[in-house]
Amino acid sequence: MNRYSLATAIVVATSMMSDPNDLIANPEGGLSEELLMQLRDNYRMDDIDRARFNAVSNSDINKLALNRDIVRGEDGHFSHRITTKGIANQKASGRCWMFAGFNVMRPKVIHEMGLEDFEFSSSYLQFWDKMEKSNLYLESVIELRDADPLDREWQLVNKWMVGDGGWWNFVTSLIDKYGVVPASVMPETHSSENTRVMNTVLERLLRSRASGLLQAYAEGNDVLALRNAKEKVLAEVYRFLSLNLGEPPTEFDWRYEKKKKANEDDATKREDGKVEQERLSGLKRYTPQGFYREFVGVDLSQFVCLYNDASKPTGKHYCFSRARNIAGEQEMHFANIEIGEMKKIAVNSVLANQPMWFAVNMGVDQSGEHGLMEHELFDYEALFGIDMPLSKADRTRFNAGASNHAMVLTGVDLHKGKPRKWLVENSWGEDKGNKGRWTLYDKWFDEHVYTVIVHREHVPEGILSIFEKEAEILPAWYPGAMGIRNIR
Numbered sequence: 001m002n003r004y005s006l007a008t009a010i011v012v013a014t015s016m017m018s019d020p021n022d023l024i025a026n027p028e029g030g031l032s033e034e035l036l037m038q039l040r041d042n043y044r045m046d047d048i049d050r051a052r053f054n055a056v057s058n059s060d061i062n063k064l065a066l067n068r069d070i071v072r073g074e075d076g077h078f079s080h081r082i083t084t085k086g087i088a089n090q091k092a093s094g095r096c097w098m099f100a101g102f103n104v105m106r107p108k109v110i111h112e113m114g115l116e117d118f119e120f121s122s123s124y125l126q127f128w129d130k131m132e133k134s135n136l137y138l139e140s141v142i143e144l145r146d147a148d149p150l151d152r153e154w155q156l157v158n159k160w161m162v163g164d165g166g167w168w169n170f171v172t173s174l175i176d177k178y179g180v181v182p183a184s185v186m187p188e189t190h191s192s193e194n195t196r197v198m199n200t201v202l203e204r205l206l207r208s209r210a211s212g213l214l215q216a217y218a219e220g221n222d223v224l225a226l227r228n229a230k231e232k233v234l235a236e237v238y239r240f241l242s243l244n245l246g247e248p249p250t251e252f253d254w255r256y257e258k259k260k261k262a263n264e265d266d267a268t269k270r271e272d273g274k275v276e277q278e279r280l281s282g283l284k285r286y287t288p289q290g291f292y293r294e295f296v297g298v299d300l301s302q303f304v305c306l307y308n309d310a311s312k313p314t315g316k317h318y319c320f321s322r323a324r325n326i327a328g329e330q331e332m333h334f335a336n337i338e339i340g341e342m343k344k345i346a347v348n349s350v351l352a353n354q355p356m357w358f359a360v361n362m363g364v365d366q367s368g369e370h371g372l373m374e375h376e377l378f379d380y381e382a383l384f385g386i387d388m389p390l391s392k393a394d395r396t397r398f399n400a401g402a403s404n405h406a407m408v409l410t411g412v413d414l415h416k417g418k419p420r421k422w423l424v425e426n427s428w429g430e431d432k433g434n435k436g437r438w439t440l441y442d443k444w445f446d447e448h449v450y451t452v453i454v455h456r457e458h459v460p461e462g463i464l465s466i467f468e469k470e471a472e473i474l475p476a477w478y479p480g481a482m483g484i485r486n487i488r
Contacts, residue, residue, distance in 0.1 A: 052384065062367075065378040071370055074439055078423050081411035082353050085110055086117050087436030089429035091193035094164025097484050098122055098129070099427035100357045100406040101171035102180075104453075105296050107355060113295065116259035119183035123192040124288070127245045128178045129170065132326045133162040134206060134237045138230045139327045141210045145217050145226075156476050157322070161203050164195055165483035167332040168357055168406075168453045170325040172300040177326065178248075179288030180296065185252045191244035198244045205240065209233040254291070255283045303453050304467065306342055307334035310393035314338050319471035320481035332481075335466040339446050343419055348458040350412045355425070359403035359451035359484055361395075365444060371433030373424070373448070374441040392447055402480030403450045407438075419445070450480065 023039075026032040045053065055064055084107050088099045102120040109118050140157045147154040191198040213226050213233075221229075258279045286294070312318065314336050323332035349356050365377040381388055395401025411423025422445060424438040440449075456464060474481060 048385070056383075061380075061383070062378055065380050065383045066367070066370075067374075067377055067379050070372065070374045070377055070441075074370075074372060076434070076439070078411040078413040078421070080351055080414070081423055082350065082355055083107065083111070084355070084410050084425060086119070087425070087430045088119065088122075088427040090122070090427045091188075091429075093126075093193060093195040094484075095122055095126060095166075096427055097166040097168065097357075097359075097406040098125055098171060100408050101168065101175075103408045103425055103427065104355045104357050105298060108298070109295050113256065114258040115256060118256075121181045121183045121186040123188050123245050124181045124186040124248050125171075125174050125178065126192055127186075127241050127248045128174055129166070129325055130162055130202065130241055130245075131234070131237060132174070134202070135230075135234060136325060136327045137161050137206055138210060138213065138233060140322075141213055142217075142223060142226050142230070145214060153322075153476055156482065158207070160482050161206060162199060163483075164199070166325060167320075167323055167359075167483050168303070168305060168451075169323070169330065169332045170483065171357075172303075173324065173326045173329045175292060175300060179290070179292040181249060181252060181286075181288050181291060182254055185249060185254060186246055189245055202237070202240060205236065206233070209236070249288070251285055251287055253283050253285050255281045257281070302456050304456050304459060304464070305332065305334040306345065306452050306454060306459070306463070307336050308339045308342055308392075308450055309336050309396060310339075310391065311396040312336050315466060317466050317469045317471040319473050320476070320478060321473050322476040323481050323483060325483075332483075333467075333471050334451070335463055337463055337466075339449070341460075341463065342449070342452055343442070343445060345454055345458050345460075345463075346409060346422075346452055347412055347414070347419055349454050350409060350422075352458065354455060354458075356409040357406060357453040358409055358449060359406045361401055361403060361448045361450065362405035364448055366438070368428070368432045371438045372441075373438055373444045375443040375447050377444075396479055399479055401448075401450075403484050404480075406484050409440075409452070410437075418442075 024032065024034040026035060084103075086106075088103060090096060090099050099122060102122065106118055106120065109115065137157065144151070144154050144157065213229060216229060217226060258281075260279070307318070309318075316336050317333065318336055319331050319333040321331065324330065346356060346358075360373075365375055366373040367377060380386075390398075390400070392401060407427070408425045409422055410425045413420045413422070419442050421442060422440040424440050426433055426436055426438055428436065430436045476482060
């Protein structure tokens, strides 16, 4: 519960159920004229509420509610900070899960290769994500070909289709199958950075062809015939994506320049301005899979998903139905654990200099202007004079608590061995937050962090053993199940 006491919450709750004669209830539950009249008669705007009205009606509510004590108390220091370089910018797209995945791997490439900076091509993996999601959608249409149009699962399949959202397992599945390439090999396009129209047209194309598949089924075609027809649709999808994002390479030539050493100066350059050959690698041909093996080489299967769903029993293995982007791949699954255990594991990972992909509810108590995440950063209760206690479990119950954004944990500030705050690397560019980074306070971690992806070497055996149990399947409409949706 928030800073308001349990006793206060009980008073609020019981006052709502006190004398039934206080208000005139409509037996059918509607707003009767009598009730509306009584509501008007019972409220008189006093001087305090008039001051509130004047302030709220003339100003940004978040500026009024911003807790200045929290803003003033941030010193920017962390007891342990992982060395990273550069801030990515996903622009007007929902690829946070993909950028966060790359940001976990990028420091390793920069450090081990001695580079000044490095970026993976997000548009390359985005191409194959859209391609795989298109295939998965058409496969789902074939699978649910007898479903009622009002069936809940059918509705969700046709709602999310080929959107930008995803989970950690979306990243790993794509990299395992397609590898990665440097940003210079397949750079961003307008459509990769501004996905709304591209997605709209692609969804229209897929719905049109899905209608044709169902018509063919109604005419007596079997599943094999439907899949043959699907392959023709995929040829159209490939062409459409190539026009928007460019055609992904199967091979490419690449070389890199190592950063200057501390004792180097302009004398290390030739008169014609060329970099000394000692710092410039030879041109070499790669495949995307070969590039990943040589420059990254991380075994992604060694990372596990830990979740904190306060509405579900801990110590259990769960799986989100349909939470995947590639047909036939494993769906997103996780061990549900206590938040305290999650934080201990996260601290171990940061102290081992391993950045962590993690997912949060970014729509609550965070400021892009100040780069802060703290529980009750915006004190709406004090501003409006109302109590609004709501637990993490109840936020899930009432569909107000689920992951909607992925970022990377890159630092922690410990006091007497306990985390006070965390350093976060975001993918919204350097003009947001503190030059692209946020300070996440530990209470916000408790309330609004749901998922961390961590190497199994940092996870106790007791928690790893949870994954050996058969996973309980949660439906596709469970909060957060269909993947992280960018809220930008």
